[in-house]
Amino acid sequence: MPVLAIGLSHHQVSSDALTQFTAAAERAGEQLREAHGVHGLITLATCNRCELFVDSENFHQTVRLARDLLGKAGVPDLAPITDVYGLRNAVRHLFEVACGLDSMVVGEAEIAGQVRKALRRSSEQASPPLHRLFQMALGTSKQVANATMLGAMGRSVASVALDLAESRHGALRGKQALLIGTGAYAGVVTADLLRRGAEVSVYSSSGRAAAFATTHPVTPLTDAELPAALGTTQALIACSGRGRTAYHLTSRQLTEARGQAAELLPVVDLALGRDVSPELATTPGIDLIDLDVVGQCTPNDHVESLERARKLIDVAVENYLQAERTRLADPAIVAVRSYVNQIVAQELGDVTAHNSPEQTALVARSLRRVANTLLHQPSVRAQESARNGELGDFMSALEEVFGIEVTGQ
CATH class of the missing domain: 3.40.50.720 (NAD(P)-binding Rossmann-like Domain)
Structure with missing residues (x-):
């Protein structure tokens, strides 16, 4: 999962410092979107936090660049103290934020709307993985609100x-x-x-x-x-x-x-x-x-609901990561299907040249039925390999046995 999050929240700085950081993050984010290896970016800014969620090929390089751009954008003292979350931690963090577990007021009612607004505002700059991440965060937020008392107790x-x-x-x-x-x-x-x-x-x-x-x-x-x-x-x-x-x-x-x-x-x-x-x-x-006073006086005593919410988030994080890992198998599945379909097309070409249209149609249906049967197991195995972190072995086997080279990774 090539996602990372970098930013500040009410946990580290005052509301005045967060205001300054938010303005700088908007400027830095515009430049970060254009950086090599960055495929998408969503800025989540609320009264509690400002964080950049980035789809990037290189975790450490992107973090260094983001902090450098934030410093140049006007917050050289704040950039070094930003929180950084990567991969699984970034996914969990967003889910906790969307569910109100990391808010100034635990379970606050407005946070899901703010996450939805962030996705909508950054829609053109967000990559498909970031779209899926934010959509699942919103779905998890709704599930937590319905299954726990946080939705009832959550106040703005x-x-x-x-x-x-x-x-x-x-x-x-x-x-x-x-x-x-x-x-x-x-x-x-x-x-x-x-x-x-x-x-x-x-x-x-x-x-x-x-x-x-x-x-x-x-x-x-x-x-x-x-x-x-x-x-x-x-x-x-x-x-x-x-x-x-x-x-x-x-x-x-x-x-x-x-x-x-x-x-x-x-x-x-x-x-x-x-x-x-x-x-x-x-x-x-x-x-x-003001917001700083509110933060100091906020009770966080929804123990049972928080425990239930975190368990639901655990499951959601695993489901999301499993789904994303499975998607890694798509290029391998496409390569295998292309290989088999090419053989089918060649055979149909010969059949078409020597048989009537009716006979050709019958053979075509039979060949495609056989092809689909043959492709089912490799497709399932490709997805299993991706989920288990063994996709490289699967692709090596394809190249060794069939000469299929997988591209698009």
């Missing part, structure tokens, strides 16, 4: 962050909540806020708040209305996720808008690229809950 990062905000500042029911952002994740956050009974207002610097309000029961805000809303809101949630260099909200903006407000304001920043300035962490009157 947003729900954990809002749980934390409520534990610190009381229930959101009946309170004014201001949401910054109208992207795909904003819909998830809005649904959670409404479920908790909050009254939600939405602001978007791109001017899409009004359009968002047509499909969600929220109040849209204009640029002119934002300062007043900042002054009265009882909870602020930012999730535009644009990763801009300029923050949507600064310490000065909130301080001026809130004036002498005595109540402590929870500010939940769910954007990987930060929507609010990190200075808010030390701003009086503000309780900043």
Whole structure:
């Protein structure tokens, strides 16, 4: 299995460092796709991680090149500490990620969608083995969700962050909540806020708040209305996720808008690229809950479900690797079939020249039936040899006995 994965996650670096790494990985990935021996690449970027999954002929050379390109793309300090997974480990890692076992929130609900989105976005750059790998990872994720309690207990990062905000500042029911952002994740956050009974207002610097309000029961805000809303809101949630260099909200903006407000304001920043300035962490009157805080406060106590999920992943990994090893036999099977079919075609040529069309058709059916019978056992043995790592011996035997040279490996 010629796949490897290289990247960083919430296990190693802060969300700010991960944002920087993600931008560099996009640039490095474009160059890595063009490298000799690289047949495909998929970039998986979420609020928890950024990893490049690469179909490559040379593991060590590709890892060195990837780290070199990442360093040149702007993260020389992060490139050397990237996690690297190869072959079986890369397959298992992706399956664990897709099933939510390696997320900031174990069993998180959104990860399968993010894996599917990564495959869709990288579809043109992904090789057939990577397509099959990601598709099976998604299938395994669905199986784990259906067969364990992780699907029921799995919560989003947003729900954990809002749980934390409520534990610190009381229930959101009946309170004014201001949401910054109208992207795909904003819909998830809005649904959670409404479920908790909050009254939600939405602001978007791109001017899409009004359009968002047509499909969600929220109040849209204009640029002119934002300062007043900042002054009265009882909870602020930012999730535009644009990763801009300029923050949507600064310490000065909130301080001026809130004036002498005595109540402590929870500010939940769910954007990987930060929507609010990190200075808010030390701003009086503000309780900043960002992704780093969420990661430190996430419980991972689904012991029985995790054990069951890992067993299902064990089986899925083996099934995937077996299937991929079996595919290695395809060129050998094609070579044998081509050899036999060529003999059949020669015989049919002689029959056609000396017999009627009816007689030729009868002989053709008989020859093809015999050929298929003869080909069955070699095809089965080729697949068995591939699964057992003995395909080289099988191909050597073909060349020795029949003079068949297998190409396409």
